[in-house]
Amino acid sequence: MGVYCALYLVVASFLRILTPAEGDAEVSCVFMEGCILPCSFQVDTEVIIHWIQRTTGDARVHSFYNNQDHLALQDQSFKNRTSLFQDQISGGNASLQLSGVKIQDQGRYQCTTSTLSGNKELIINLKVDAPVDRVDIEQVENRITCSSEGIYPQPELTWSTSPPSNVSLENNPTVQQTEQLLYNITSSLIASVTDLVYSCTVSTRTNKRTATLRQLSSIRGSSSGTTIPCTSNTSLTGFSLTWRFNHSQIILNQTGANVPYTVSEEWRQQVKSVSESGSLTLKDFSSDQEGIYTCELSNAEETYVTNTLLRVIKESPTDVAGIVVGVVLGIILVTIIALYCKHKQGTNFLLQKLYCFNVTPLVNIYSVPNNPP
Ligand SMILES: *[C@@H]1O[C@H](CO)[C@@H](O)[C@H](O)[C@H]1NC(C)=O
Ligand SMILES: *[C@@H]1O[C@H](CO)[C@@H](O)[C@H](O)[C@H]1NC(C)=O
Ligand SMILES: *[C@@H]1O[C@H](CO)[C@@H](O)[C@H](O)[C@H]1NC(C)=O
Numbered sequence: 557m558g559v560y561c562a563l564y565l566v567v568a569s570f571l572r573i574l575t576p577a578e579g580d581a582e583v584s585c586v587f588m589e590g591c592i593l594p595c596s597f598q599v600d601t602e603v604i605i606h607w608i609q610r611t612t613g614d615a616r617v618h619s620f621y622n623n624q625d626h627l628a629l630q631d632q633s634f635k636n637r638t639s640l641f642q643d644q645i646s647g648g649n650a651s652l653q654l655s656g657v658k659i660q661d662q663g664r665y666q667c668t669t670s671t672l673s674g675n676k677e678l679i680i681n682l683k684v685d686a687p688v689d690r691v692d693i694e695q696v697e698n699r700i701t702c703s704s705e706g707i708y709p710q711p712e713l714t715w716s717t718s719p720p721s722n723v724s725l726e727n728n729p730t731v732q733q734t735e736q737l738l739y740n741i742t743s744s745l746i747a748s749v750t751d752l753v754y755s756c757t758v759s760t761r762t763n764k765r766t767a768t769l770r771q772l773s774s775i776r777g778s779s780s781g782t783t784i785p786c787t788s789n790t791s792l793t794g795f796s797l798t799w800r801f802n803h804s805q806i807i808l809n810q811t812g813a814n815v816p817y818t819v820s821e822e823w824r825q826q827v828k829s830v831s832e833s834g835s836l837t838l839k840d841f842s843s844d845q846e847g848i849y850t851c852e853l854s855n856a857e858e859t860y861v862t863n864t865l866l867r868v869i870k871e872s873p874t875d876v877a878g879i880v881v882g883v884v885l886g887i888i889l890v891t892i893i894a895l896y897c898k899h900k901q902g903t904n905f906l907l908q909k910l911y912c913f914n915v916t917p918l919v920n921i922y923s924v925p926n927n928p929p
């Protein structure tokens with residue numbers, strides 16, 4: 557009987573180690589942040605605390621006895637990352653503090669405490685999440701690409717359009733895993749229908765983010781100044797704003813409404829102002845500033861990207877020729893009227909008053925060579 561009992565205990569505790577039991581406490585930690593694995597015991601003297609990771613064999617995480625830490629046998633992967641709340645051990649607190657949490661830290665941890673009055677064992681199940689931090693969406697020619705990086709567990713990516721449409725949203729995202737076991741995800745599609753707004757949502761266990769792209773529209777800038785709209789909506793409340801040039805160069809950013817914006821050194825000369833709705837006004841504009849202007853509005857869940865292609869108005873050769881021809885024709889016309897007035901004085905008083913009186917002083921200048929006094 558005693559043998560069976562002992563055997564049962566051995567098997568039971570063995571199973572307990574391998575499979576997460578119902579009652580195991582679960583702790584969720586965020587990648588690269590700190591995390592506390594709770595454990596407590598009945599206060600007594602001669603405290604011994606052992607923390608062991610039970611997933612990959614038995615990795616020693618942290619040991620404490622004789623009133624001090626003993627880390628000589630600590631597993632390399634936990635080096636410099638563990639501590640106990642030393643001042644609270646006397647109060648029965650054996651919680652472990654883990655810093656710089658990695659995906660590899662996931663698994664089951666056993667806290668064993670022993671004092672003169674007895675032993676206690678506790679299992680903590682540790683989960684790690686790397687939430688979706690940002691989603692990038694960009695358009696190059698008619699290909700729209702959506703991507704997000706550094707996510708755990710494996711994310712999902714979905715496309716949608718506004719207004720809803722049945723354009724093919726072929727979606728076979730490429731997923732890659734980094735050395736740190738995080739996931740990068742990217743997907744692209746061809747924008748076949750214009751006037752559609754494309755959105756891409758990347759989601760994982762703890763959160764999701766959506767990035768929305770308004771397709772490239774084109775405006776002409778003039779050297780005197782140009783305003784590039786950011787969004788049709790009016791308020792920027794709760795959003796941070798970034799203006800970029802040609803997809804990469806940052807022109808300016810603003811962390812929220814009512815916060816001053818910061819203009820990058822290279823763009824000080826060109827940026828005149830930013831409106832309350834985020835529109836960017838440029839001055840001293842030249843062909844060097846021709847390109848794609850991207851306005852990006854971002855809050856905790858969403859990113860709105862608007863691209864505008866800005867072209868500079870140039871005085872084309874035909875325009876110049878037109879102006880020259882116009883001026884020449886004008887001079888000829890004025891001269892004809894002047895001659896008409898000189899010769900037909902008095903025939904039609906009204907006509908003469910209309911055409912001649914007002915132009916006569918001007919006309920005289922041109923008439924001088926023909927009619928010397
Ligand atoms: C132990 O102490 C830490 C730090 O004060 C506290 O955050 C934690 O909740 C305590 N844990 C227990 C089990 O009392
Ligand atoms: C641990 O920290 C010490 C001092 O801060 C440092 O010298 C050592 O390189 C660190 N070890 C590891 C494995 O990070
Ligand atoms: C959407 O589907 C309907 C019916 O299948 C089709 O007639 C229509 O042309 C489709 N529209 C687009 C934009 O593909």
Ligand SMILES: *[C@@H]1O[C@H](CO)[C@@H](O)[C@H](O)[C@H]1NC(C)=O
Pocket residue numbers: 705706732733734735740
């Ligand atoms: C994932 O994205 C990061 C950040 O851009 C990049 O440094 C890394 O090379 C990518 N890893 C893979 C496997 O694509």
Ligand SMILES: *[C@@H]1O[C@H](CO)[C@@H](O)[C@H](O)[C@H]1NC(C)=O
Pocket residue numbers: 787789791853860
């Ligand atoms: C713009 O307005 C629409 C509808 O009112 C809203 O759903 C969307 O979140 C707004 N976008 C921004 C950037 O405020």
Ligand SMILES: *[C@@H]1O[C@H](CO)[C@@H](O)[C@H](O)[C@H]1NC(C)=O
Pocket residue numbers: 806807808809818819820
């Ligand atoms: C924009 O903000 C980022 C961080 O939010 C900062 O690193 C960068 O220097 C800022 N750029 C400008 C032009 O202010």
Ligand SMILES: *[C@@H]1O[C@H](CO)[C@@H](O)[C@H](O)[C@H]1NC(C)=O
Pocket residue numbers: 802844846847848
């Ligand atoms: C910006 O992009 C436009 C169009 O793609 C290109 O013509 C221009 O040379 C680029 N400007 C700079 C400064 O890179």
